[in-house]
Amino acid sequence: MGKIKKKGTSGQARNYITRTQAVRKLQISLPDFRRLCIFKGIYPREPRNNKKASKTSSQATTFYYTKDIQYLLHEPLLAKFREQKALSKKIARSLGRNEVNDAVRLEKYGTPKITLDHIIRERYPTFVDAIRDLDDALSLLFLFANLPSTSTVPSKVIARCQRLCHEFEHYLITSNSLRKSFLSIKGIYYQATIQGQDVMWLVPYRFVQKATQDVDYRIMGTFVDFYSTLLGFVNFRLYTSIGLVYPPKFNAESDERGAELGAFTLEGRVGDGLENGDSLKTIANGHSQTTNSVEVQRQLEQVVQLEESEQDQENDNQAGKEENDDALDKFETAAPEADTLAQPDLDSNQTASLFASFTFYISREAPRHPIEFLLRAFGCRRIGWDPVLGEGAYTNDEIDGRITHQVVDRPSLPESTSLGESGEQGQNVDNNSRTLRPGMRVPGRTYIQPQWVWDCINAGRLLRPDLYAPGATLPPHLSPWVQAAPGQYDPRASLAEQELDGEAQQALEESRNDGKEDDPSSSDVESSEEGSVDGRMDIAGSDNEEDEVDEVPAEEDFAGFEDEEAGGVGSGNEHEDERSQHQKELEAEAAGLPFSSTPVSGKPSTGTIGTEAKKRALKKQKEEEELERRKMMMSRKKRKLFEKMQYSNSKRDAEAEKLRSKRRRLERAS
Known part of the structure; x- marks a missing residue:
């Protein structure tokens, strides 16, 4: 007989631990446990079977991996948290004894200093890992840099976030790493390429911010402490990689007067081009400043003048850069139905x-x-x-x-x-x-x-x-990261490139039909009737007017009618026919159709229009029949999946067609 296993010693009951059990095992308070989990990157887990993981308990609770909690037992921050707890007890005892001076002294000199340097090194073993995790860090730090100072958000935290963000922006300016930006409702999106990694973050607009009470600023403050330490490490590594001294010189008085980026002075070592390797090149907002050595300053001015002359020469030859052999290649698709190839970014x-x-x-x-x-x-x-x-x-x-x-x-x-x-x-x-x-x-x-x-x-x-220009209607500001998929409406492309076969001609026919009532040239028969009443036309020809109107839809009879009346009524409307013909040619040109597709006469040829409409309807009917035959050969499961795909595609095409028709109306109105 096998050995009977004790309940709760294996399986999910052993692999998972509840939050209450974790707090008791670590012997810290719940807020300290949250801070520790944020610093170490430990998050709650969802077991497959809550009943087995909670040992037959049906209460909803939060679970963690048992190995993660055992890993936290050796964390040096636990000792700091316990020291803080002991210090808070001492301060409370001093205040209870009315020893205010002792309480102030303990809080000022006895508070343990918490550093997160070792956690940064543990979570990011390589520098590339740290760069990949900069998205959330930059978004949160830029958010706190624009918040007002309150009791929950101290001014020291805001000043620290502003300084780190401005240092990071100075690196982007010096290294030319910024690539794209976009103005959205939430704020301004930026994207930079740092050592081959794309980093995107969000910066809120500088409106008057109002701190709400439904946000837990203690948890957000914990993330700010961790991310500020991370960004400090990253800024140090980035500055040293391009030969700059970190941290840059900061002028607090200039920053109070609103200098922002101008309050920082970047210093870089230029020992490669100078005899004195310890000399520094000072850069402030693109202008070189003086140094201690006159010889160094003279050489620096020569270097700056050389760089400016080379840059001016590059700007003059900017038009010829595209023909250079080192220019970026453009990848073009072999077929119009193929996927759009990603183009390389600018160097x-x-x-x-x-x-x-x-x-x-x-x-x-x-x-x-x-x-x-x-x-x-x-x-x-x-x-x-x-x-x-x-x-x-x-x-x-x-x-x-x-x-x-x-x-x-x-x-x-x-x-x-x-x-x-x-x-x-x-x-x-x-x-x-x-x-x-x-x-x-x-x-x-x-x-x-x-x-x-x-x-x-x-x-x-x-x-x-x-x-x-000021006051002008601006072009659409589109996201640079959204690529138009095949079949979708692309505002960047022209209307002729996106229209389907026969769509422009069909839209032109609809516009003609809609404007028939308002077009004076389309009511020649009515004008002839009015002329007969006034007595300007032969009354004998008014007996066959109804027969002539009935024969208008036939193309040959319509042309013969014009030939017969060329010397009579048609000669009086010759200039009007030329004007209407010119108008039709302009409409056909705007729709992207050749002039040969328009009728020669001033009036639209209804026979040609009806023939093309019948051809399109016949072609569409054949495609639908062929599609139905293919669906009959599919299995039931594949047919349902195909119908779902077809429904989504038809919905997308209808939306794209609606946007194209709206754009077509706007272009015609303009």
Whole structure:
């Protein structure tokens, strides 16, 4: 006889442990247990059989792996949590004895310091693993960087998040790692390529945030502590990989005055090109600053001038880059039904020089920080803005002649209000800042809306600025990560590329039928009747009017009628027929049809239209019959699956056709 197993010692009852049992085993409180699980990356698990895992208990509970809880027994943070618990008891005892000074001293000097460095090294053994997990970290840190300071969210946490985020943005600007961005309802999406890994995060808009009470900020604060430590490690590794000193110099006074990115000064070692290997190259917002050695400064100026001359030469030869052998290849599909091939992204040289030759000025109503970040990340070194937006600008003078583009978000500015030679301007804030009066425009400057910056970055080239003029209806801002699937409506492609066979002609026929009642050229018979009443036509011909109207649908009789009346009534409407024929040719050209498909006469040939409609209906009927024959050869299971697929495809095609018809009406109306 085999040995009888004791209940609850094997299987799921041994592999899973409840949360209450885990807290008792670790001898910590429930909040500390949550913090520890977040730091270590341990999450609840769902067993296959809750009854067996809970040892015949029917109560709903949370389960963890037993091995995960045993792994937590050796965590050094448990000792820190116990020290904090002991300290809280001492502070409570001192307050109970009315020893306030002792309680303040214990809280100030006796609080144990918790570090998460060892946990970062455990969870991310390689640097690539840390980069892959940056999506959630950046989204949460940028969120806390824009929150207001409250009792649940201290100002120190917000300042730390802002500093880490600005350091990360400076790395993206220096390394030209930013690739795409998108304006959505939730916020601004960014995507960067860091050491071959695509990182995407979300930055909320800078509205007045109101902290709600239905959010557990203690749990979110735990994630902020972990992610801030992670981003600090990543920033250190990224800065050192490109030869920069970390952390960069931070000017707190400049940051309080709204400098943001301008409050940081990047320092990089340039020992390769100089004799003194310990010398530093100081970079602040794209402008070199002085160092201690005069010789070093002279060599640095030569290097900067050489880089600027090379960059200007690249900008002049930007048109010939596409013909270069090193240009990126474009993959084209062999058949129209084939899948769309993914095109390679732009290299760092092309993205670094997109806005390099321009000088931008950001108006006070435009969002300064995201525009400044995008412009600097794509090569622009000279960015000015209104003084009320903060310091750190290249220039605060709105009338500066070096400005080539101005980002505005106002109604359209008429050309008649351009700034003349007299130089009318508003009140000067100081000697370096001049502002225009409302409605004034500087001649020779390109005025654009903020969306132009995002669309140029996503397209990888400079778009037409007149489409983004102030007050103009902007083109659709589409997500750069959504690729149009075959059969779906693509707003980027033209209407002729997406229309099915005969769809344009059918839409043209429907529009003609709808406009027959309003078209004066389509009611010649009625005009002839009115002419007979006025006495301008022969009354003897009015007896056969009904027979002639009945014979109109026949193509041959209709042509013969025109031949017979060529010398009579038709000669009076000759110019009108030419105008109607020209109108039909324009409609056919807009629909993408050849001119030969339109009738020669001014009136539409109903016989030709009816023949083409019958051909399309016959072709559709044959396809449906062939489809039914194939479905009869399928099994029941496959036939049901095929019908579901067919239903979803028909629903998608109907939606695409609806969008195409809407776009067709808009194009005709315009």
